Amino acid sequence: MSTLDSLAPTPGQGGAPLDALRFENRFLAELPGDPVSGPRRREVRGALWSRVSPEPVPAPTVLVWSREVAQMLGLNAQAMGSDTLRDVLAGNALLPGMDPFAGNYGGHQFGHWAGQLGDGRAISLGEQLLADGRRFEWQLKGAGPTPYARTADGRAALRSSIREFLCSEAMHHLGVPTTRALSLVATGQAVVRDVMYDGHPAPEPGAVVCRIAPSFLRFGHFELPSARGETDLLRRLADFTIARDFPHLATAAGAPAAGSEALYAEWFGEICARTARMVAEWMRVGFVHGVMNTDNMSILGLTIDYGPYGWIDDYDPDWTPNTTDAQGRRYRFGWQPAVARWNLVRLAQALSPLFGDAAPLQDGLARFGSTYADADRDIVARKLGLAECREDDIALVRDLHALMHASSADMTLCFRALAEVRPQAVPSAGGVSGNAGKGADDAADAFARCPSLRNVFYDPAQRDTHADAWMQWLRRYAARLADDALTPELRAARMAAANPLYVLRNYLAQQAIDRAGHGDLGEVHALLELLRRPYDAQPGREAYAGLRPDWARERVGCSMLSCSS
Ligand code: AMP
Ligand code: MG
Numbered sequence: 060m061s062t063l064d065s066l067a068p069t070p071g072q073g074g075a076p077l078d079a080l081r082f083e084n085r086f087l088a089e090l091p092g093d094p095v096s097g098p099r100r101r102e103v104r105g106a107l108w109s110r111v112s113p114e115p116v117p118a119p120t121v122l123v124w125s126r127e128v129a130q131m132l133g134l135n136a137q138a139m140g141s142d143t144l145r146d147v148l149a150g151n152a153l154l155p156g157m158d159p160f161a162g163n164y165g166g167h168q169f170g171h172w173a174g175q176l177g178d179g180r181a182i183s184l185g186e187q188l189l190a191d192g193r194r195f196e197w198q199l200k201g202a203g204p205t206p207y208a209r210t211a212d213g214r215a216a217l218r219s220s221i222r223e224f225l226c227s228e229a230m231h232h233l234g235v236p237t238t239r240a241l242s243l244v245a246t247g248q249a250v251v252r253d254v255m256y257d258g259h260p261a262p263e264p265g266a267v268v269c270r271i272a273p274s275f276l277r278f279g280h281f282e283l284p285s286a287r288g289e290t291d292l293l294r295r296l297a298d299f300t301i302a303r304d305f306p307h308l309a310t311a312a313g314a315p316a317a318g319s320e321a322l323y324a325e326w327f328g329e330i331c332a333r334t335a336r337m338v339a340e341w342m343r344v345g346f347v348h349g350v351m352n353t354d355n356m357s358i359l360g361l362t363i364d365y366g367p368y369g370w371i372d373d374y375d376p377d378w379t380p381n382t383t384d385a386q387g388r389r390y391r392f393g394w395q396p397a398v399a400r401w402n403l404v405r406l407a408q409a410l411s412p413l414f415g416d417a418a419p420l421q422d423g424l425a426r427f428g429s430t431y432a433d434a435d436r437d438i439v440a441r442k443l444g445l446a447e448c449r450e451d452d453i454a455l456v457r458d459l460h461a462l463m464h465a466s467s468a469d470m471t472l473c474f475r476a477l478a479e480v481r482p483q484a485v486p487s488a489g490g491v492s493g494n495a496g497k498g499a500d501d502a503a504d505a506f507a508r509c510p511s512l513r514n515v516f517y518d519p520a521q522r523d524t525h526a527d528a529w530m531q532w533l534r535r536y537a538a539r540l541a542d543d544a545l546t547p548e549l550r551a552a553r554m555a556a557a558n559p560l561y562v563l564r565n566y567l568a569q570q571a572i573d574r575a576g577h578g579d580l581g582e583v584h585a586l587l588e589l590l591r592r593p594y595d596a597q598p599g600r601e602a603y604a605g606l607r608p609d610w611a612r613e614r615v616g617c618s619m620l621s622c623s624s
Contacts, residue, residue: 076138082156082185089299098204108160113150113182114203118247121145122580125228128241128271148242148269150202157185161205165283166354167405176354177207198275201267214250218572219624220266221583223365229563229590230362235340237362238272252623274304278406279354285409301326324419331403331427333360338399339434344559345371345470347392349381353402367620370562372607373517374463374470383622400427441557442474444550445543462532466525467517469606474558476511478551482540505530559593560604566611
């Protein structure tokens with residue numbers, strides 16, 4: 060077992076870039092920690108973190124890294140290729156100024172209070188301070204056990220690490236708030252996992268992802284001290300979080316005083332607003348988180364903890380990728396906004412000792428509702444290519460969702476196809492035989508207004524059954540476009556920027572994982588490259604923009620995943 064001594068800082072190799080990195084660990088410096096170090100499993104009270112070293116691995120290899128994240132952190136290719144950084148990213152070495160720890164938090168899991176959880180396999184190395192004042196925490200996921208590992212091994216499988224690495228970068232390029240991933244390192248050490256929880260544990264390759272975010276604080280960080288009646292600790296954490304991660308709230312002209320209830324109220328309101336915008340973006344791109352427990356909810360409104368997440372292929376608001384949640388389907392696609400609010404109510408309860416009465420917390424929750432509604436309307440307008448979202452457009456998009464669901468249409472391809480529809484004033488009554496609709500509405504070709512739409516269905520029989528309904532909907536949409544201010548060019552640009560062509564479909568990630576299992580990282584690299592520009596048609600990469608193939612419909616990893624990772 061490693062000790063802090065065995066991980067003494069290693070000087071940077073290969074020149075300035077590594078030596079120039081500056082770490083300043085405010086979380087450790089300003090908040091109470093566990094007096095005991097090391098990974099012995101235990102309850103930790105009165106403290107927000109425990110010092111623990113990553114456990115070295117036998118054969119670290121950097122499999123892939125994100126050039127955008129490296130650049131953001133001031134790391135050039137030479138630094139990324141150095142043995143020193145490889146060792147740091149594997150948990151085998153530390154850079155000067157790093158001071159590794161695991162965070163202590165609790166959480167509500169699947170609707171029930173679970174008590175202390177904490178970083179069981181995530182170890183933060185330190186907070187990097189950039190010259191422009193931005194701060195990024197480096198966190199290794201799968202770097203060995205911590206006091207919070209309970210009965211688990213503190214490690215992560217290569218399979219789930221590929222999924223986290225690719226998806227967090229893909230989400231960033233889609234414009235969805237998220238934690239980032241700097242690197243994916245193979246450990247050369249097997250982990251044993253029972254993938255479907257059916258009594259068949261087996262060894263598989265292990266890996267470590269280095270995640271990057273301004274903060275990895277979760278709702279659960281506030282819930283745990285609150286549940287234990289540690290109100291002073293809760294207050295210190297709230298004051299710290301506002302000062303470090305929400306400084307604009309306290310420094311704006313006329314801002315409420317530090318430690319005041321008014322400041323806490325503004326802070327909670329902003330958490331609600333950020334969470335609303337994040338979930339609205341998930342709904343825009345068809346992302347299903349899969350495990351929206353409160354320990355997996357970032358206080359910054361970032362998508363965090365990529366586990367059994369998935370992407371909507373055929374539109375189905377009831378779909379969840381998480382087999383562990385197959386019964387209640389609490390974390391199904393269409394419920395995500397409501398679950399986010401439920402989680403914010405748990406956070407409000409946790410913060411209530413800081414408030415004299417519940418009114419400011421109710422106001423914050425109301426801000427969730429209004430921010431979500433505004434974001435949703437904005438997204439409706441962008442996805443449909445409208446200058447603005449009017450009252451009737453809510454019904455238009457609701458009917459589109461119902462039609463996509465009933466007729467097994469692919470969400471991603473459907474919205475891309477709609478860009479083909481041209482504005483056309485159509486009389487609201489008179490049916491398809493009306494003069495204005497003639498030609499485009501030839502009854503023999505329900506999809507004449509939008510030829511590509513014909514090819515977005517998983518079940519052609521369902522498509523044909525609903526062809527009339529589609530024709531009617533397309534007529535409504537064409538009429539609505541005729542009454543909209545945008546030029547065709549602006550509309551096309553607006554739609555192309557809101558409706559991705561490439562998303563990390565579950566089967567695409569699984570294909571990359573299968574090949575990586577045979578030592579071939581080519582597909583991981585190809586997907587990382589593809590998903591850097593998810594809105595641009597990329598010639599030669601048409602295969603990535605097709606319907607999910609039939610073979611992937613029920614395959615483990617392609618349509619369903621367990622929490623085993
Ligand atoms: P998750 O559902 O992945 O967010 O994990 C829930 C809790 O289980 C967190 O406290 C994790 O740190 C912990 N956990 C998950 N997998 C492991 C593992 N392999 N070793 C230690 N802790 C783990
Ligand atoms: Mg988690």
